[in-house]
Amino acid sequence: MIVELGHFALILGLCFSLALAVLPMYGVVRGDVRCMNAGGPLAVAQCLFVTLATAALLYAFLSDDFSVDIVAAQSNTRLPTPYKFSALWGGHEGSLLLWLEILCLWTLAVAIFSRQLPRDILARVLSVMGMIAVGFFSFSLFTSNPFARHLHNIPADGQDLNPLLQDPGMVIHPPMLYVGYVGFSVAFAFAIAALLSGRMDASWARWSRPWTNVAWLFLTVGITLGSWWAYYELGWGGWWFWDPVENASFLPWLVGTALIHSLAVTEKRGAFKSWTLLLAIFAFSLSLLGTFLVRSGVLTSVHAFAADPTRGMFILGFLFIVVGGSLTLYALKAPAQARSHGFGLLSREALLLANNILLIVAAMTVLLGTLFPLVMDFAGLGKYSVGPPYFNAVFVPICCVLAVLIGIGPSTQWKRSSTTSWLRAMVVAAIASFILSLILPTLFGGEFYLGATLGALLFFWIVCSSLVSVRHKVRNASSLLTGLKRLTPSYYGMLLAHLGFACAVLGVAMISSFHDERDLRMTVGERAESAFSYEVRFDGIEAITGANYQGQRGNFSLYKNGEYLRDLHPEKRRYHARASQVMTEAAIDAGLFRDIYIALGEPVGEDAWAVRIHVKPFVRWIWLGGVLMALGGLLAIGDKRYRSSAGRSRSELPKGESYAKT
Incomplete structure (x- = not known):
């Protein structure tokens, strides 16, 4: 009933x-x-x-x-x-x-x-x-x-x-991701309302901005949780696989990030109005595209839900109506509002425009790599696979340029392009970043890797340039504490989000350069050496029983320079209702600067098992970056200007204008 x-x-x-x-x-x-x-x-x-x-x-x-x-x-x-x-x-x-x-x-x-x-x-x-x-x-x-x-x-x-x-991660990951996905519908609705009403001024950007920040925050948390879940649950030890469904959530995040920056320009300067409207349409359209990819059956993924062509056609038709209808409305309404705004080459508007262009280019390259195999297959031109080499080759250079702009942006001014107040400090920050980028990877790994050095350079550049920005903001205050108190939550949120991006860049660069992966055959009592003076001893296997599974648990002892650290217990599980499906539960000794990751394979002889041992430097910094970016978004949402903007909205109507005006 x-x-x-x-x-x-x-x-x-x-x-x-x-x-x-x-x-x-x-x-x-x-x-x-x-x-x-x-x-x-x-x-x-x-x-x-x-x-x-x-x-x-x-x-x-x-x-x-x-x-x-x-x-x-x-x-x-x-x-x-x-x-x-x-x-x-x-x-x-x-x-x-x-x-x-x-x-x-x-x-x-x-x-x-x-x-x-x-x-x-x-x-x-x-x-x-x-x-x-x-x-x-x-x-x-x-x-x-x-x-x-x-x-x-x-x-x-x-x-x-x-x-x-x-898994606990999958209890909270999908709702977080969906709140972000669906949240962009609010920005989309405000954009359509602005187009229909003809009021494409700064007001709609101020009304839409806090909602967009909330959606972006949840999508950031959802993607971070998804990466963390894939790392420890799938048994591969990877944190991002450029899986088509992973890309489906990453695409609206990239465009949503551009939208947040564009909304700031529209609200504060009245510029980029048409550009901002278009980004709001694209952000939600890509959310719908992700829904189509996950539920249409056009791709195979560990994340995909359905393989029913009827459902795929429904979503595709709905996507066509939403995207086609909104772009048609945009084409009819937006050009009438287009108006040029002058600004200097090194003004904040110019750098934010460059930032947005790079983010859109990044999104388009990911979209191309995701859809290319599907298009070629549909056209009958053969089976193609686009993997990490393509995405890394096109995405990494874009991120490097973005990091440079992120360092410069907070110190620039609206409209003006003068550099006299901060150029010398930026040069000092660049020199300090270069020196520190040579020291950190060498101290950690003992070898020179270009990728690690470049990642460290970008990390220290963002950190040092952010300090320059803070110093520039508080230079006229009576004291440092007084100046810091005057800075707005949205400014602190911006710095924290930029620092999160820097942490993620450093984490990716360090793990890509210094990670150590070994697939071994180990017998009980055997010791295996790993990178950075770590040693693992295989102590045996024991049977385990869970609520709805049975399996084996490995017992391993971890040593550093001969000194015992702790025990690790990876598992192999066979679930009762799905007896043909065996799950690997990795054991991880987590640390701020490295993870020791052990996954148990299959038995390969009497008292012998296949064992995977990974040492992953700075991998936690990737998720630390996601957390810091989300906290930055939370701080920006807490800015009192957004809490009070709705209360000012009715009074901002031109005198004599009716609320019901079409």
Whole structure:
């Protein structure tokens, strides 16, 4: 009965999303205040019913109702309760329902926290988000119904959740990623509302900017968690594989990063208005493209959900409508607002424009490498594979130029291009960065590697130039502490995000140059030497039993220069409901400057096992960089200017202008 109620609630959610898509926009066109004001209550109702549907499906998982198709396919009576929650989004239908839930929550948040926006703007924004919801409600109900049942042949037990997903990281990674993905729909809705209203001034950028920052923050956290999960769970020891589905989340992040910077220019200087609108359209369009790649079956990946052509065609059609319709509207409306703004070659506007161009070029190169094999296969021109060599060759140079601009940008001024106030300090920062970049890799590895030296140079350049920027900002203050207190949270957020980028660059450069990987055959009692004076002793194997699996656990002792450090216990697991699938659980001795990573392979003789031992310098700095970037975004969101911008919005309308003006 609860499952049927959940299905009915999902249908009602579709009805309210249709009303949300139509009524507020109708009110704007007809000047009907009641219809415009209906957006808020409709957003509440839409969110309420999709939440009831999600709760009903969750109840089916927790109560082991195997009459529901996805419960039988994704759960099992022995599955631990925390993973029954994550099983809800462990398959295609449930993950789509999670997407819908998050979309409705975003819509509700906009309705609640944007009440002071001009009535017509808010009505347009909510209507656009209602249109998006109609598409995803229809996708869920007509091609991917999460409440589909097979009552004639109910299995006694389920097939169990994919063992790869039975991990704490996968409990929180997909929701974080989806909040970021779907969050760009808000920026998209504000952009469409601005195009429809003709108000493509700084106001829409100020209204959209905090929402975009929140979406970018969650997407950053989601990508970082995904990289961390792949590192320790897949048993390969890698942190990024340029997998097509990984790229699908990276693409909107790159464009979203450009959007954040462009919104800042539009808000503060009134420039880049058309460019910013286009970036908002592209960011959400790439989120939809990622949905198509994951759910269409056009690619094979450990991350992919579905292989149903019907679902793929639905998403492709929806993507065509959203992208084609929004770009057509942009072509009709944006040129009329185009206006040139003069600025110097080394002004902040010029550097931010260069930054955005580089980010878009980076996104296009990743998009090309991701889609090229699919296009060639579809055209019947053969099977092609685009792997890390291509992505590294085109992406690394772009990142190097970006790092140089990141160092210069914070010290520049709006409109003016004078360098007299900071050029000498920047030269000093560059010299210090060069010297430190020669010292760090040599001290750590004892050898010279160009990649490690270049990564260290970029890291120290961003750090030193950020210090120059802070010094320049507080130079006229009565004391250093007074000057630091005057700096805004958004400025500190920018510096922290840039420092996070620097940490990630250093981590990638160091692990690429100094990592040590050894695949060995080890017998009980044998010792194996590794890089940096580490030594591993194989102490034996023991049987283990978990809630829904059995396996073997290896016992290893780790030594450094002959001194015992700790025991490590990698595992091989065979899950009861998926006996053919064996999982490798790596054992990791984590540290700030290195990880010791041991993965247990297969038995290769009496008392002998295949063992993989990795030493990974600075690998944690990659995820530290992601965390710092997310914290920088959080600081920027906390800036009081954004908290109060909505309260000023109605008063910023030109005198005599009606809220219902079309």
